[in-house]
Amino acid sequence: MANPLEQFQIKTLVPIQMGSVDASLTNAGLFMVITVAAISLFLSLGMRQRSLIPGRWQSMAELSYEFIAGMIRDNVGSEGRKYFPFIFSLFMFILFANLIGLIPYAFTFTSHIAVTFTMAMVVFLGVTVIAIIRHGLHFFTLFLPSGVPMVMAPVLIPIEVLSYLSRPISLSIRLFANMMAGHTMMKVFAGFIIPLGILGGWAPLGVDVALTAFEFLVAFLQAYVFTVLTCLYLNDAIHLH
Amino acid sequence: MRILKPAVTSITGLAALLAMGSTPAHAAGLPQLDVSTFPPQLIWLGLTFVVLYVTMSRIALPKISQVLEERQHRIDDNLKKAETLKEEAEAAAQAYEAALAKARSKAHQIMLETHNAIAEKAAETQGEVGTRLESQIKDAEGRILEAKNAAMAGLSAVAAEVALSACQKVSGETLSEADVSKVVSTVMEERQ
Secondary structure (H helix, E strand, O other), X not given: OOOOOHHHOOOEEEOOEEOOEEXXXXXXXXXXXXXXXXXXXXXXXXXXXXXXXXXXHHHHHHHHHHHHHHHHHHHOOHHHHHHHHHHHHHHHHHHHXXXXXXXXXXXXXXXXXXXXXXXXXXXXXXXXXXXXXXXXXXXXXXXXXXXXXXXXXXXHHHHHHHHHHOHHHHHHHHHHHHHHHHHHHHHHHHHHHOOOXXXXXXXXXXXXXXXXXXXXXXXXXXXXXXHHHHHHHHHHHHHOO | OOOHHHHHHHHHHHHXXXXXXXXXXXXXXXXXXXXXXXHHHHHHHHHHHHHHHHHHHHHHHHHHHHHHHHHHHHXXXXXXXXXXXXXXXXXXXXXXXXXXXXXXXXXXXXXXXXXXXXXXXXHHHHHHHHHHHHHHHHHHHHHHHHHHHHHHHHHHHHHHHHHHHHHHHHHOOOOOHHHHHHHHHHHHHHHO
16 A cells, blocks of 8 residues: 555655755645646636626636635725735635645645745744834733733733744644645545455545545635634734734 | 634644654655755745735736726716716606696696686676667667657647547537646646
């Protein structure tokens, strides 16, 4: 039986060396390029006609735009409009990476902690910088909500600081673990199909079909969760609770 | 559910992770923890995400928002146009109503005027005819009175003559005309 973790192996396709740094195009890098190309094609071809009454494809492109615009409006408010391109890019990047990763033999780069943690850190640092620029020292009131008695401060502040610092960790592990677990499960059940033969093989095949459908849901849901949490963090940064 | 579900999948993922960690198939263990693969992944992540961000913010999103705005403007314009047309139609209906009411009142007035004019003329004509008839009646009455007076004057003479000849025939006596006419006029005065 094939190792279910083999699918996560990073393989170098085009070796590139920049000084002492390895900048090779790997299968992960290739799928990042494919993802960006797919998003660009999806939007530019969808909006090619710019028709007043949208067709199906244009509707999908407009739907994705309005989905993220609505998410920012609801969770951040009008000040969030500035960050719309970033949040939209983030959502589409994760969503397309997850969905493309579901194609057999494709590589899912969101199943790598290095990628998800980097994205989470960019969000975390960006949000913290925005908060400090907007509020200066008032930013630290985030760790002590107003109206809390001072006696509670020694307990509350460490908890709040810890929960704030754990944001990028939970954000990155949630996405990475979901993608990795889903793909591993599918591979494990797929590995049973041939060994169980023509009689017993149907059961793991059925499970895999169900899992595939479930993974489509997870692919969308995780992109959504990552984006919504980014919006909530941004809201905290702009409005400080 | 949003919080619970990732937690469940995280646990299954962790279980899978632990199970695979025990198999010594790969020297590096979990491919995700192979630090040597981090630089190429992160370099390409940064590169592709920046390209995506620039493409989205410069090209794709402005295009979509332009189309959405155009559509919104078009819808607003059409609604506004419909509103003005409706107002115009209402104004036209009102003008029509007003014209109709005016025409109706004018017709009524004309009818009233005509009626009054006819009545006036009728009254005038009636008055004229009345006065003419009155004068004619007065004339006629005058004439009748004259004739009556003439007849009355002639009557005493005729009566005196009849009385004279009747006396003559009855008594065979001839009375003087003056006496007879005196008696006749006395009798006639008494009878009148």
